[in-house]
Structure formats: structure tokens, C-alpha cells
Amino acid sequence: MQQFNNKRFHLIARTKENQDVVLFEFDEDFNFYYYMSQVDSDIYKEAMILECYNGMYPINRMSVEFPDNTPYFEKAKKKVKK
Secondary structure, three states, X not given: OOOOOOOOEEEEEEEOOOOEEEEEEEOOOOOHHHHHHOOOOOOEEEEEEEEOOOOOOOEEXXXXXXXXXXXXXXXXXXXXXX
């Protein structure tokens, strides 16, 4: 489990290699959409904002998945080159 600092909210993003990265830690609950907009969808495949309150288990307050919009023929080219 990820260790967090004393901030209330934590923005965690998962890379395409399934590594979790803590990008931002903040206390303001009105900035969810701002912090989510800062996540680079080319690097990360999904992101979530977790709330940790009084040392309890984290609660998922917001999450987003970034779909892979690469056209099928380009995905097929990559498979052939490998």
C-alpha cells in the first residue's frame, strides 16, 4: 500500500507499465478537475484521487481512464514490427 503524507487528497496515476505514481498531494476539495487535467494521458492510462482522512483506508473520490485511441491499423503495424 502506498504511504501518503499529511495531505488530505492524493492524485495517483498508473503508467502503461502498471506502475503507480503519486503526482500531487493537496487539501482543497474544489480542485479535483484542475488536478485531473494536469495528468498526461500519453504517459498514464488511468488516474484517481484518493482521500485519506485520520489515517483510515483511502476512499476513491474521483477516477478517470484514458482510452487508447490509436487507430487499429497503427496498432497492427506495431505488432508486426515486434
